[in-house]
Amino acid sequence: MMILKTTKTMSDPDVRTFLPRPIIGVGVVVWHNDQILLIKRGKEPNIGSWSLPGGAQELGETLEQAVRREILEETGIEISPPILVDTVDLISPAPNGIIQYHYTLIDFTAEAVGADLCAGGDAADAQWVDATKLAPYKLWNKTIEIIEKARRVRGNAQPR
Numbered sequence: 583m584m585i586l587k588t589t590k591t592m593s594d595p596d597v598r599t600f601l602p603r604p605i606i607g608v609g610v611v612v613w614h615n616d617q618i619l620l621i622k623r624g625k626e627p628n629i630g631s632w633s634l635p636g637g638a639q640e641l642g643e644t645l646e647q648a649v650r651r652e653i654l655e656e657t658g659i660e661i662s663p664p665i666l667v668d669t670v671d672l673i674s675p676a677p678n679g680i681i682q683y684h685y686t687l688i689d690f691t692a693e694a695v696g697a698d699l700c701a702g703g704d705a706a707d708a709q710w711v712d713a714t715k716l717a718p719y720k721l722w723n724k725t726i727e728i729i730e731k732a733r734r735v736r737g738n739a740q741p742r
Contacts, residue, residue, distance in 0.1 A: 598638070604671070604684040608648045609636035609725075611732035612661055614694040617710040618729060620719055621656050624706035627674060627683050632719040634689070634728070637704060649690055657708045658700035664690035665739060667732045670724050691732035 598605060611634060612619035621635045635656045639648040649664045667689045674683040701708040711719065713733065716726065 599682050600676075600680065601684070604686045606639045607636060607672075607685045607687045608639060608645060608652060609634040609687050609689045609728070610649055610653055610661065610664060611667065611689070611691040611729050611736075612653060612657075612659060612694050613691065613713075613732075613736060614697045614710055616713055618713045619653075619657060619659065619694065619699075620709055620711050620721075621701065621705035622707035622709075624704050627672075630706070632721060633725060635705065635708070636687070636689075638685075645688060645690075649692070652703075653692075655703035656701065656705035658698065658702065660695040661692035662695065664692040665735055667691050667728055667735050670728065672724075689728045689732070691735050 610619075619635055620632045623629050623631050623633055635653050636649070637652040637656070639645065640651075643651070646664060650661065653659055653661055670687045670689065672683065672685040672687055673681060676682040697710065699708045699710070713729065716729070721729075
């Protein structure tokens with residue numbers, strides 16, 4: 583893979599493509615009983631696909647602040663303190679081999695405080711989904727792995 587170094591400004595149409603370094607992103611497996619929260623992406627990358635809610639960390643923002651802001655913006659949901667699950671790299675080369683997108687994703691799990699959804703921000707839709715019936719949503723394989731890890735982390739965090 584080739585890496586193209588460019589300089590982009592915020593006035594460019596997409597300041598997240600063809601960057602010289604990865605973007606830090608957060609994702610969250612949000613639980614409400616045995617359901618998880620999924621959003622339908624409203625912009626690239628992967629517009630129209632279903633995924634976990636989340637997004638890019640902003641300068642000066644802690645990871646927890648980024649997690650809480652992204653969930654609230656995309657779904658209107660507030661969450662319990664997030665617990666770290668895993669990290670994943672999403673690297674997408676363009677057809678010419680140059681890296682178009684590179685996200686280092688830091689994934690968490692949390693419990694929803696309330697269940698009334700309101701899709702917004704980068705999310706075109708938001709739904710509570712039975713965590714055992716994910717096939718129709720055609721999730722990325724890594725997303726399914728993160729959901730399974732989040733289920734184990736959640737189980738270990740529950741009072742005994």
